[in-house]
Amino acid sequence: MYENPDGVMIGLEVHVQLNKLKTKVFCGCSTDYHNDPPNSHVCPVCLGLPGSLPVINRKAVEAAIKIGLALNCKVEEHTQFYRKNYYYPDLPKGFQITQYDFPISSGGYITIEGEDGELKVGITRAHMEEDPGRLVHEGTIDKSKYTLIDYNRSGMALIEIVSDPDMRSPKEARRYLDKLRNIVEYLDIFDGDLEGALRVDANISIMGGQRAEIKNISSHKGAERALLFEIVRQKNVLRRGGVVVQETRHFDEAREITISMRSKEEAHDYRYFPEPDLVPLKISGWAPAIKATLPELPDARRMRFVEQYGITDDHAKALTSELKLAIFYEDVAKKADPKMAAVWVCDVLKGELNYRDLTVDAFKKENMQKIIELLASKKITEDGAVDIIRTLLDKGGSPDEIVKEKGLLKVEGDIVATAAEEAIKENQQAVADFRAGKEKALNSLVGAVMKKTKGRADARTAREMLLEKLG
Amino acid sequence: MIGKKDLEHIGWLARIELSDEDKEKYTPKLNSVLDYFSELDKAETEGVEPTYHVLPMSNVFREDVPTASLSQEEALSNAPKNQHGFIKAPRMM
Ligand SMILES: [Zn+2]
Numbered sequence: 001m002y003e004n005p006d007g008v009m010i011g012l013e014v015h016v017q018l019n020k021l022k023t024k025v026f027c028g029c030s031t032d033y034h035n036d037p038p039n040s041h042v043c044p045v046c047l048g049l050p051g052s053l054p055v056i057n058r059k060a061v062e063a064a065i066k067i068g069l070a071l072n073c074k075v076e077e078h079t080q081f082y083r084k085n086y087y088y089p090d091l092p093k094g095f096q097i098t099q100y101d102f103p104i105s106s107g108g109y110i111t112i113e114g115e116d117g118e119l120k121v122g123i124t125r126a127h128m129e130e131d132p133g134r135l136v137h138e139g140t141i142d143k144s145k146y147t148l149i150d151y152n153r154s155g156m157a158l159i160e161i162v163s164d165p166d167m168r169s170p171k172e173a174r175r176y177l178d179k180l181r182n183i184v185e186y187l188d189i190f191d192g193d194l195e196g197a198l199r200v201d202a203n204i205s206i207m208g209g210q211r212a213e214i215k216n217i218s219s220h221k222g223a224e225r226a227l228l229f230e231i232v233r234q235k236n237v238l239r240r241g242g243v244v245v246q247e248t249r250h251f252d253e254a255r256e257i258t259i260s261m262r263s264k265e266e267a268h269d270y271r272y273f274p275e276p277d278l279v280p281l282k283i284s285g286w287a288p289a290i291k292a293t294l295p296e297l298p299d300a301r302r303m304r305f306v307e308q309y310g311i312t313d314d315h316a317k318a319l320t321s322e323l324k325l326a327i328f329y330e331d332v333a334k335k336a337d338p339k340m341a342a343v344w345v346c347d348v349l350k351g352e353l354n355y356r357d358l359t360v361d362a363f364k365k366e367n368m369q370k371i372i373e374l375l376a377s378k379k380i381t382e383d384g385a386v387d388i389i390r391t392l393l394d395k396g397g398s399p400d401e402i403v404k405e406k407g408l409l410k411v412e413g414d415i416v417a418t419a420a421e422e423a424i425k426e427n428q429q430a431v432a433d434f435r436a437g438k439e440k441a442l443n444s445l446v447g448a449v450m451k452k453t454k455g456r457a458d459a460r461t462a463r464e465m466l467l468e469k470l471g
Numbered sequence: 472m473i474g475k476k477d478l479e480h481i482g483w484l485a486r487i488e489l490s491d492e493d494k495e496k497y498t499p500k501l502n503s504v505l506d507y508f509s510e511l512d513k514a515e516t517e518g519v520e521p522t523y524h525v526l527p528m529s530n531v532f533r534e535d536v537p538t539a540s541l542s543q544e545e546a547l548s549n550a551p552k553n554q555h556g557f558i559k560a561p562r563m564m
Contacts, residue, residue, distance in 0.1 A: 021535055028538030038556040039546040043538075047546065059535035080523055087486055089560045136557065148557035151546070269484055279528045 002115035004168045006206045006231060011124075011165035012173060012223070013201040016184050017131060018063050018157040019194050025130050025157035026054030026097065026278075034194055038134075038150035046130075046155030048093030054277055060157040061104070061283060063189040064128045065290050067159050068105025070183050070297055071123045075287040079104045080280040081128075085271045089147050090132035092154065098129035100272045104281070110183065111299070112175045115168060121176055122164030131156035134196070153196065165203065165211075170227035173202065177220040178321065182298050185323045202227055206234045210246040214258050217251050226251040230258055301326055309338035318346045324360050325350070331365040336372040344372060344385070352389055367392055370399040381458040384408040407456065416449065416457045420465040423448035434470065442466060473501045 019031055027045035044052035068075050082100040108123035133154040137144035161180065167173045181198055184190050190197055200223050205211035212230060217223045234244045249258040296304070298320045305316035305326075319329045319342065332341045345368065353360060371388055374380045380388070380403060391402045403409060423445050424431055430448075433441035442463065449462040478498050482489040489497070540546075543556055552559040 023533075023535050023537050028533070028536065029540045030537040037543055039558065040543045040556075041540050042546045043540050047541075049549075055531060055533040057535050058532035061532070085484070087484070088563060089558075137562070144562055147560045147562050148554060149560060150557055269480075271484075274523045276524070279526055279531050280524055282529045 002168060004115075006235065007208055008168050008231060009165040009205050009211075010167040010170070010173050010227060011203040011211075012163045012167070012176060013203070014161045014163075014177065014180055015131075015199045015201075016067070016159045016161065016190055017194075017197050017199075018060055018159065018189055019191050019197055020189050021057060021059050021063070021157055023057055024155040025057050025060045025128070027052075027155055029155065031156060033152040036152065038148075038152060041152040042154065046092075047151055048091070054097065054275075056278060056281075057157065060128065061281065062286070062290060063157070063187070064104045064126070064159055065283065065286055066187050066189060066294060067161070067184060068108065068126050069287060069291050069294060070187055071105075071108040071110055071126055071161065073105035073108030073123055073126055075105045075284045076102060077284045078102055078280060078282060081275040081278045082272045083275050085269075088132075089149050090135050090154070092133070092151060096130060096132060097275055097278070098160075099127035102280075103127035104283075110176070110179055112172065112179050114172055114175075119166070119172060121166045124162040124164055126159055126161045129158050129160055130154070131158045131196075165205075170224040170231070173227055174220050174224040177223055179298070181220070182321060182323065186295055186297055188295070202230075204230050204234075205244070206231060207238065209234065209238070209244040212244065212246070212258070213248045214251050215248060215261070216253075218253065222251065222253055225256050226258055229256060233258065298326075305329075305342075309333055309342065311339055311342040315342040315346045318350065322360070328360045328363075328365055328368075332368045332372070336369045337376055340372050340376060341368070344368065344375075348386060349389060352386075352393055356393055358393065362393060363389075364392075367399055374399065374403070378458075379403075379410060380408050381410050381456065383455065383459065384410070407454065409456065410458055411453050411456045413461065416453060416461055417465055417469075419449045419452040419457065420445075420462060420469055422452060424466070424469060431470065473498060473505065 018025075021031055023029060024031060024046055027043050029041045029043050029046055031041075033041040045054050065075055079099065080102045081097050083095040084098045084100075085095040087094055103125040104127055106123075106125040108126070109120050110123065111118050111120050113119070131153050133149050133151040136148040136150065138146075138148075163176065167176055177198075177200065181192055184198075185192055192198060196218075200217040200220075202214045202217060202223060203211045204214065204227055212234070214226050214230060217226050230249070237244050248261045250261050251258050302313070302316045302320040305311055305319060306313055309316075311319075318325075320326045325345070329341060329345050332345065349360075349363060349368065353362065356362075371380075371385050374388075375382070375385050384403070384406075387406065387408060388399050388402050391397065391406070392399070397405075427445055427448055430441045430444045434445070445466050446459060446462050449457055449466065450459065453462075475494055475498065478489065478494055478501065481501075547553045547556070547558065550558040
């Protein structure tokens with residue numbers, strides 16, 4: 001049972017950009033702006049010019065329903081848009097079109113790995129809104145003299161997913177974010193690799209005090225850091241006898257601190273009112289048909305992997321934690337031993353990829369199949385397989401070529417036996433130590449065998465043969 | 472009742488600078504608007520569905536098909552200042 005000593009309560013607001021749509025949410029501007037100059041994908045609607053009329057993108061509504069369903073939310077019978085009024089240069093109109101008391105979906109949950117086992121995190125709501133423009137500051141936000149604005153992002157479809165304050169540690173918050181991202185990736189409505197695809201605001205309070213809202217978090221790691229900082233800051237305020245005030249704070253990613261955004265705007269006065277230019281939506285009737293098209297989600301796939309391939313739950317969890325990895329594994333397992341594939345993909349390949357900051361795209365499934373085939377037929381050792389994986393990642397080539405070039409074919413058993421005999425003869429001190437009960441001495445004998453066979457002996461075989469001969 | 476402080480706040484939200492003369496002039500005007508709303512408040516609305524939207528319509532959609540955007544030159548033409556294709560504005564905090 002997790003004690004939560006500081007009484008931490010964390011709720012997250014995650015903005016998912018529907019960047020796989022072809023057009024923005026209320027206008028026909030293309031979403032393909034990431035490599036184009038600023039202000040080149042804008043029109044009267046997304047620039048908020050007078051007289052322009054927003055019309056909602058049907059596919060954006062479908063994607064919002066998909067997200068709602070995947071988060072176990074209810075898709076509402078009646079949903080409508082509001083104007084949230086505030087004055088900031090990222091909003092050319094002076095208001096953001098968003099949702100308020102009639103969100104498209106609400107009342108769901110997802111399950112994550114909590115501090116003490118499975119944790120159900122409530123989803124308050126998942127609503128639709130438009131993305132503001134992108135602001136660029138020269139230097140840091142608190143020192144820059146002016147703001148440069150690019151409205152290419154303005155009007156991109158966003159889904160804001162608001163959680164209940166159910167998370168009790170920065171680690172749980174990070175796991176929630178990982179899980180959420182994983183789910184939306186499965187839905188094929190968003191490309192997480194694009195800049196600004198997923199943005200996070202965090203609400204955090206301790207000891208039943210007021211909450212601080214932290215903005216400008218752009219990564220899952222950033223969220224964890226910002227929350228860790230914030231817990232320490234709030235504890236220090238309390239320790240000095242102060243009171244934590246409700247406020248908005250800005251996360252400075254480079255300095256890993258949060259900065260108060262104290263301003264008059266703090267007295268949030270958004271003056272929400274129904275958006276007169278957009279008529280209400282009555283689309284809950286779409287939900288059953290959309291539900292039928294939902295892909296298999298991470299939890300379901302994880303259970304199927306355990307059942308279908310007989311792999312451990314830990315492996316299934318790791319494999320389904322990223323859509324690309326799950327697809328890669330299944331492709332490999334089609335033509336190779338599924339259990340070995342799970343071990344080699346999870347325990348070896350994933351680590352080697354992480355180490356090089358690569359995704360699984362960097363590795364061909366055919367190569368993994370070949371490596372497992374070589375292992376299964378005992379043609380190479382496990383060390384050899386690791387060597388092949390590293391060489392493929394660093395230099396390229398094919399498993400067969402690498403085996404040939406590096407001489408990785410496993411040597412025959414009798415050669416290992418001969419090497420073991422020689423090793424025993426030549427290392428009498430180690431033999432004596434081993435017989436005297438120093439088990440570690442065996443390692444140096446194994447090392448000697450590996451040296452004699454130029455690393456091509458299987459370490460486990462060498463160990464067994466040595467033990468047999470020392471018997 | 473709207474007082475001077477409320478009027479200053481409303482002015483600030485809209486980024487409209489109000490002189491003392493303006494404040495004298497607009498305070499009673501806004502109050503008369505509010506008085507009119509108190510008339511509306513007298514209407515019997517028990518059991519009446521709120522009207523969120525005046526048009527008897529719902530479900531108006533656009534297909535996800537790109538249309539032409541403005542050129543960057545056109546997009547920047549209304550901006551008082553620009554730099555490297557960005558619109559340049561005073562910093563706001
Ligand atoms: Zn547009």
